[in-house]
């Protein structure tokens with residue numbers, strides 16, 4: 044009954060484990076129920092409920108859940124997830140579940156159970172449900188976590204210490220490099236798409252030199268630029284929501300990287316959700332209004348992010364952040380110039396990374412339920428092709444976009 | 460006679476130390492002579508010669524030599540210098556002195572003594588001596604050390620491990636941030652310049668918003684972009700030469716940063732040497748031919764670097780470097796496109812960083828002997844002002860330059 048060595052748990056042994064851990068068992072009453080609910084790609088997630096309290100236990104095994112033992116993957120990812128959950132939670136406590144317990148040996152995290160009606164945003168987007176606070180909350184989460192972990196707020200000393208620690212999460216970074224920046228642009232056994240409809244489109248991607256040139260630039264930013272602590276996997280299945288609450292989960296890919304990678308992940312997945320809507324339309328609901336809501340959410344998320352990020356910058360401009368020293372960037376005109384340039388570069392990064400993440404969901408190893416749940420293959424391919432065209436445009440021409448409204452217009456044009 | 464704790468050495472205690480260290484004492488015969496020769500800003504350097512063998516001992520004290528105990532500086536820098544000397548030496552053995560001994564506790568390095576006629580390049584440049592192999596050797600050193608420590612050659616796993624280690628050299632990075640990217644652009648007690656001649660010029664720098672905007676971009680690259688292992692302080696006093704030999708010293712500022720920072724340091728200091736020549740001209744030598752040699756050396760260094768770097772890339776393009784996977788960047792046309800873009804970006808970084816380092820040598824804390832040795836203040840100021848104008852132009856307009864010959868022309872124009 045000792046857990047002094049790593050051991051994969053199941054619903055039964057988890058109960059033994061909990062009994063051996065006071066910080067967990069003390070949260071529970073009687074009438075214990077344990078249920079494995081993991082629907083993600085990598086890990087095992089158990090919901091533990093009782094008549095008195097509840098929590099979730101997430102355990103990393105030394106391979107990828109969705110593929111099996113043939114694709115090994117370090118279970119150290121649980122350590123980085125726990126560190127990141129705590130750090131992101133400290134910076135944005137309203138939007139990250141509390142960590143109750145972390146067991147390094149067991150690669151196991153105990154955290155707050157996000158009770159129903161919390162559901163994964165992606166599922167809400169497929170069901171056509173509007174979340175009026177989603178843009179507000181996600182922009183808040185991103186603005187705070189990205190700002191406070193960047194050199195805009197931090198000293199070089201704090202920054203380099205944190206960067207060094209997260210260099211340890213290299214296996215997860217490599218996985219992203221492979222599935223986002225490499226596999227979709229070459230022949231790979233893991234790639235698949237809605238065949239035969241998208242065969243030519245997938246081939247065209249592999250022959251698109253301009254696209255590959257831009258993907259290389261994005262990849263090098265991803266690998267080399269330690270701008271802020273990223274969630275690292277901020278798609279719409281890493282967020283649970285109700286009408287009032289927005290909670291960010293699953294930061295096991297966390298590392299210091301370019302801010303636009305997180306913002307792009309979220310916005311890119313909203314764009315995928317948008318292009319999937321035609322496949323979900325039926326006689327009861329043509330999804331027209333809902334598509335407009337998605338576009339508005341994209342627009343609001345960026346605009347609110349912009350506003351909140353700049354507000355944090357202004358608020359702390361005389362603080363200890365070492366990027367723009369007040370003694371140099373003291374005059375309002377210059378500060379505005381600097382902020383404008385920063386946000387414009389970030390906008391272009393966001394579009395580039397978002398687009399790269401869209402592409403990989405259509406022709407790469409891991410697809411999204413937004414499209415997968417469209418049963419008619421030909422209709423699905425039509426949705427996917429439009430999304431792919433949007434992604435290619437945003438990636439290649441991203442520097443020509445200067446406002447989110449221009450992005451929205453481009454998306455609308457490709458939809459009709 | 461134990462050296463189990465850190466202790467600053469002097470010429471006498473150094474002899475005791477050497478006797479206690481077989482790997483050092485075994486290199487020596489009798490007739491021992493020890494002489495402190497450090498003329499750098501930070502550390503103590505002893506030349507140890509005997510009738511049978513010789514070496515150099517470099518010791519870091521926990522402050523900056525040139526300022527004294529009032530400016531503390533971690534002696535851990537000796538550790539990073541030793542690690543970097545070994546790594547750079549492994550990659551470019553002909554251009555880095557061999558490390559014989561490293562004592563972490565004592566912050567002490569034993570290395571090959573670069574015997575006369577080796578002199579510091581900067582002194583040769585002031586004396587008007589041509590080094591026909593300098594461009595060849597420095598381009599070789601930079602191409603090899605930068606290429607082999609980048610993701611063009613390395614896997615992400617190797618890269619992140621090395622990046623994490625050198626994050627530890629944060630104090631030295633902070634010093635660079637301060638003296639290169641901050642102090643020259645604000646009022647600082649450490650700044651000085653040839654006053655009153657350059658008073659207006661120094662003030663103009665502090666009021667130049669466009670310049671500050673560009674400096675911010677360079678600083679953020681310096682702090683965030685872990686592109687390759689940099690020497691970190693590659694000015695013309697970190698290189699010793701004879702007509703046949705070129706040796707790079709003093710990589711205590713080493714860390715993973717943007718390649719252009721090293722290349723720019725070297726080229727920027729050559730440009731300073733060029734603009735100082737008028738101050739060294741006399742009736743015997745008008746320095747006209749010598750100035751042409753310096754310009755040719757700048758041109759050759761970049762062009763040879765370009766050639767050698769691309770040759771390494773081509774040679775290893777099917778290797779384990781993870782930046783540009785062969786399966787994606789396989790076609791010759793695309794590879795050329797990618798290389799062109801890479802080298803163009805690197806060229807612009809080089810100009811930007813080189814210019815930033817020129818500026819700081821004219822209005823910042825640490826000046827260069829090229830100018831300091833010009834005794835006539837007004838003549839010196841004239842040289843410095845032209846160098847400053849060149850630097851401002853290169854920094855602000857760097858993206859408009861597409862070939863090193865265009866840079867040479869711009870420099871010539873500012874000289875006449």
Ligand SMILES: Nc1ncnc2c1ncn2[C@@H]1O[C@H](COP(=O)(O)OP(=O)(O)O)[C@@H](O)[C@H]1O
Pocket residue numbers: 080081082083084085086087088099101108140154155156157158163280281292293295
């Ligand atoms: N704290 C939680 N509360 C409620 N459900 C959760 C919680 N954490 C995870 N889940 C459920 O488990 C699923 C997988 O969790 P996730 O952390 O994304 O794992 P993976 O890393 O395998 O993707 C989520 O999609 C969600 O349905």
Ligand SMILES: Nc1ncnc2c1ncn2[C@@H]1O[C@H](COP(=O)(O)OP(=O)(O)O)[C@@H](O)[C@H]1O
Pocket residue numbers: 496497498499500501502503504515517524556570571572573574579696697708709711
């Ligand atoms: N290996 C060596 N052989 C000969 N002279 C050396 C050697 N290393 C250093 N020196 C001399 O000592 C000076 C200072 O060394 P350096 O490593 O640049 O110290 P600092 O870090 O203080 O700048 C050099 O300019 C050079 O004259």
Ligand SMILES: [Mg+2]
Pocket residue numbers: 083084280281293
């Ligand atoms: Mg998940």
Ligand SMILES: [Mg+2]
Pocket residue numbers: 083084085086276293295
């Ligand atoms: Mg996950």
Ligand SMILES: [Mg+2]
Pocket residue numbers: 499500696697709
């Ligand atoms: Mg030196």
Ligand SMILES: [Mg+2]
Pocket residue numbers: 553596599
């Ligand atoms: Mg050689």
Ligand SMILES: [Mg+2]
Pocket residue numbers: 499500501502692709711
């Ligand atoms: Mg030094």
